[in-house]
Amino acid sequence: MDLRGVIWRKSSRSSGGGNGDCVEVCFTRDAVAVRDSKDPEGEVLAFSSASWRTFIAGSVGGVFRR
Template sequence: MNHEPTWQRSSYSQGSDQTCVDVAISAIAVHVRDSKDPDGPILRFSTVEWAVFLRGVHGGEFELPR
């Protein structure tokens, strides 16, 4: 059985700008890596941690000051 994560890249990262991340989601974890360094380190978050992060993103918690 293959346990290699299936990586996905945002559709917003098309073109020459390579500043994006790849994400692989499983039933128990979310894995995040730098798309420019696919063999580099991988961050692993529980699904609960990821849900809290997404709530912060949707709530504007990470917006830069204007």
Template structure:
């Protein structure tokens, strides 16, 4: 598993299409946003979009989703 926790340059972050779960409310709760490329999945805190971004491989993201959804 490859995992990076870093600050993405704004020009890269702005080019990504960020998505928030449909289960998330607009009430400002604890939400994450996800953006994908063919080789990476980027995860960030929706309340701090300019903060650090967790980056994983698509296969790691798939395993994570399988485990949390049971």
């Protein structure tokens, strides 16, 4: 996946006083990519748009709460 020139986004809630455990996402025509903000040259996970929508819906719906 060619990610040159993409715009990575990080949650506004991730800055200031946190422990640095943040991820960044970018949206491409074919996928959503996720990386560790502390290691921007490291591994990138890529998800289809449909998978990403399912993940977000589950997150908002409380599926991942303990």
